[in-house]
Amino acid sequence: MKKFTSSSIPIVKRIADSTVRRLSLYLRFLEDFEKRGIATISSDELAARGGTTSAQVRKDLSFFGSFGKRGLGYSVAELSARLRQILGLEREWQVIIIGAGKIGAALAQYHGFSQRGFRIIAVYDADPDKVGRAVDGLVIRPLTDLADDAKRQAPDIAVLAVPAVAAQEVADLVVKSGIRAILNFAPHQLQVPETIAVKAVNMAMELEGLSFALTNG
Amino acid sequence: MKKFTSSSIPIVKRIADSTVRRLSLYLRFLEDFEKRGIATISSDELAARGGTTSAQVRKDLSFFGSFGKRGLGYSVAELSARLRQILGLEREWQVIIIGAGKIGAALAQYHGFSQRGFRIIAVYDADPDKVGRAVDGLVIRPLTDLADDAKRQAPDIAVLAVPAVAAQEVADLVVKSGIRAILNFAPHQLQVPETIAVKAVNMAMELEGLSFALTNG
DNA sequence: GATAACTTGTGAAGAAATTCACAAGTTCAT
DNA sequence: ATGAACTTGTGAATTTCTTCACAAGTTATC
Incomplete structure (x- = not known):
């Protein structure tokens, strides 16, 4: 060794x-x-x-x-x-959440993340109606600000909680903004450069796994 | 072949x-x-x-x-x-959600499940303050009713959205109620009989995977 | 200090998953 | 009809992952 x-x-x-x-x-x-x-x-x-x-x-x-x-x-x-x-948990990671819908809002309010060193520093949404509202103390920012914000704040991880149809476009923006890790909640397989770390949380897939197990068990 | x-x-x-x-x-x-x-x-x-x-x-x-x-x-x-x-997606699966907190409520309101044939038929919570309130048209039921309800409704899948400390206890109850599949959102490794299908969605684990990738990439 | 009871760390073996590579079948253009 | 261009299905080869099994090190007891 x-x-x-x-x-x-x-x-x-x-x-x-x-x-x-x-x-x-x-x-x-x-x-x-x-x-x-x-x-x-x-x-x-x-x-x-x-x-x-x-x-x-x-x-x-x-x-x-x-x-x-x-x-x-x-x-x-x-x-x-x-x-x-x-x-790599000795440092704090800066996390942004994109998409302030049901899932995004629930994630923003879930304090288990920050307890484990993943600090949510911003929430973004493309919908002008949602922009400006607050989620758990964070004011929802327009997605168009992401690239500029990222230059200053250098977030480490982007959590994608957007509809499947928007996921790829948002992922491209995330990558362009210099963020190197994505946690994807959208039921869409992202195409990103291989230098970008991606993990997917796909509830539909898990449920289908259970369906398979129940059917063929 | x-x-x-x-x-x-x-x-x-x-x-x-x-x-x-x-x-x-x-x-x-x-x-x-x-x-x-x-x-x-x-x-x-x-x-x-x-x-x-x-x-x-x-x-x-x-x-x-x-x-x-x-x-x-x-x-x-x-x-x-x-x-x-x-x-096994030719039939509809009956799903119950246990835990009406942030995650549980977000899941109950997420219509992507029912679109894919996973019909949410009930939401449970142990907290008497939450019982009786409605989430997306479903009245939150007391967890103590689960065993009886299950006899009548025979749900197929239980989604666990409870705190980690309660997860095992709730899983035991779910198994005892005759439910054979669990989708576990609690950050706790469940011990269940091997006839029970379990899938875990562990966001902390995914984030730590990204942390590892960012650190050692 | 000798013996018994543990437990780690790790090559080697075994099992499982992935990739290769090609025979065999299909379509299309001429 | 024939040839060229595709594509599947699948044994075999390869790679990856897991388990085995045991030397070596530690502690406790007498």
Whole structure:
């Protein structure tokens, strides 16, 4: 294994999306354990909580280093700190929400994001009727201001909560504004340069997955 | 390849989750093509739209049969009908939403679900202050009524939009009520019998995935 | 300090998913 | 009718992901 100092995280090879998702899951469990005052945990216990195997947990972590003690397990505090570091959660991320409809407004009002370091700094909408109104203390801004605003505020992540038909156009604008990550709630497959990170939350797709499971289970 | 009649869908082996997600995606594209009056489409065109490869498209479909014509491609109408059949979308599914907070209310008001055959028949909340109020024409019912209601209405899918701390308890109640599919919006890993289909929509996890990508990209 | 009971980290093996590559079928133009 | 241009369906090859299995390290007990 490649040697590294405690403050650097070596990315030896491309990390699979499934691995990153599990790391995120592990972190949530660790924070839970931390709250309950548990100091140490084994890969087995972590696996049981997340519906995976201890080998999977150890392999996932092994991509980034060796964080455990043989015979003992992992320090909950240390491992969660490491995972936060790996996931890039040591800093605050600036998030904008585009689309102040039902979903966009619900997201803007959901304080779980800011609690985890994702700070919502602006809400945009293309509809002049919505512009100027406030959502959870944020005044809805015209979408036409996005490019200019972005120059000053340099938001990190854009949450797209717009109708499917508008999604691609808005995504293009987002990319043009220099934003490098998109969380897409619109049921539309976005075409973006591969330097842009995109995650989609597609509720229709999840429901159809359940429909399939119920039909063919 | 196993022989089968045109009306039956043979599930030869366990279908991967990723395959089902792609089928759902293909269906969305096909519906789009259908609307635009396109009669025929090749696996290549379908793949380009979804960011995958033509071989992947053909392999995905091959698990369920042969729906195309060599040299020509797929009939848009026929393939989308087949996919709806495969995904179990020929019938209407009865959905209940548990939790009438921000997310729950936004979901209840989002008409995209019913348009796709997922009919929201009830909204529940444990909070007596919310019970009795209406969300988009549905009166919020007390969660304590769920078990009894379910006996009569036999809902198919429960959408969990409750706080993380309550999620497991509510999931247990849902399972006990005979509901076999759960769409979980709570940031909590549910423990349910393996006969129950569960999909999780975890926005914190998606955001952390973006954070990782931005940090290590 | 020796033994028993744990647990990690990791190569190797195994399983699963994706991509390749091509025979076989279809259409169209001439 | 023939040839050219397409496209599917699918075994085989390849790549990726997961699980196995065990050496090596730690702690606790006597």
